[in-house]
Amino acid sequence: MRLALLLGGPLLVTEGLRERLEGFRLWAADSGARHALALGLPLELWLGDMDSSPPWLDLKAPKEVLPRDKDLTDGEALFRRALELGAEEVLGLGALGGRLDHTLAHLELAFLLAERGCRVELTDGLAWALPLLPGVHELPLEPGSPFSLLPFPEAILGVEGARWNLSPTPLRATTRTLENQALGPLKVRVERGRALLYRFP
16 A cells, blocks of 8 residues: 655645655645645545644545544544555655644654554655665665755664765764765665655755
8 A cells, every 4th residue: 555645734746746646545634635636636535633724625535533632643643544554655745844843743653654664755845754774775866866864863874875975883963964965876774773864956
C-alpha cells in the first residue's frame, strides 16, 4: 500500500509532485484535505476533529470525525492509521514548514514508520526530508543536487559521492553536514543513531 498523507502545513503543487504521486492513494488529516483540491485528486479518507478545516471545504470523501479532546493530533492519528493498515510507502505532504511543533512531530513520526519497515518521505512540495536508520543508504541524487545531512539528534555518519565527503564521524548539534552537494548517486552510512537527509531547491 502506497499512501500520500495530506497534512495541514503549506504545500506547493508542482508537476514533479504530481508525477511522484502516481500510484498513491490519498488520505487527509483535517485541513490537509484542502491540498486534494490543488492536486485535483480524490481522497479515500478524510480524518480529524475538523476544527481547522474551513467551512467552504466540502469534499466528497469518506469522513471520519475524531473527538476534539484527545491526546494526539489529527496528523498523528493519520500516520498511525497508515501504520496499522500496513502501508509500505508513505509520503507526508504538507508535513514540513508552517508550525515548527507540528514539523518536529512529523519528523519523529516519520522515524517511527521507518523503524516499522515503511519507506517514508516528508515534503512541502519543494524540500524533501528522508529519515535514515542505521545502515548504508544508496540515494539516486542527480549531480549538483543540494542536500543537508543532520544527526537526529546524534549519530555516527559518513558520506560518499558528495562535494564534501565525510568518513564516519560522531556528530551531534552541528552545522558541519549542512549545505553539501551531490556529485551523483549518494551513499550515506549511518553507523549509529538516526539521521535526516534534507533535500532542498
